[in-house]
Amino acid sequence: MFNHVKVDLPSKLKRVEIDGKRFYQVPGHEDVKLVSVTTVTSFQKAKSIQEWRRKVGEEKANSITRKAASRGTDMHTLVEDYLNNRNLSDVQPLSELLFKFARPYLDRINNIYALETPLYSLKLGVAGTVDCIAEYDGDLAVIDFKTSKEPKPEEWIEGYFVQAVAYACMLYELTGIIVKKLVIIMSCENGECVVYEKQQKSEYIRKLTQYIREWKSANE
Secondary structure (H helix, E strand, O other): OOOOOOOOOOOEEEEEEEEOEEEEEEEEEEEEHHHHHHHHHHHHHHHHHHHHHHHOHHHHHHHHHHHHHHHHHHHHHHHHHHHHOOOOOOHHHHHHHHHHHHHHHHHHHHEEEEEEEEEOOOOOEEEEEEEEEEEEOEEEEEEEEEEEEOOOOOOHHHHHHHHHHHHHHHHHHHHHHOOOOEEEEEEEOOOOOOOEEEOHHHHOOOOOOOOHHHHHHHOO
16 A cells, blocks of 8 residues: 655646647636646657658657557556555556556555646746656655656656656745655566666756746747
């Protein structure tokens, strides 16, 4: 059984779409619209994605994207069920397998502060829904769950760490609680499950501010 720690965090943020981009409204600050941190990190990799789509063709790219989205959604559902001490939902067999690969690493999680919880930062102007904030091997961490066909080189997943550190900043702004590390758990179709960990957050905080600055420059 996973232990859950009571933390005073938002239960819900209102989502709004502006020009196809996701924003959030915070209760008590309805005049302020905070851009989704996913929108900000996606902006950084948009060019490489466009190049990949041209290379493989739109039809194949759409098929791969749909499969990845479905696989990822199922995985998040199973992980949320498991960490909430509930029976697992029925999902496609591949997703069940990916969850099985990840389960030994999920068992290193405990004392869960947030699970699929909305967070925001008025200082940074961003908001989003964090996968998980909990102790991982005894240290409080922002934990993100990913699926892939095979493990990705660490240099390809900078955006994952930037997004994770954004949630760490949001948590600190809202509660004063300090996260010690960033953890990405990636379950792969080739049978591997890889855990990427970062203890040093300062590098990714700098990158986060750079990402936000560049997004605002291009969109305001």
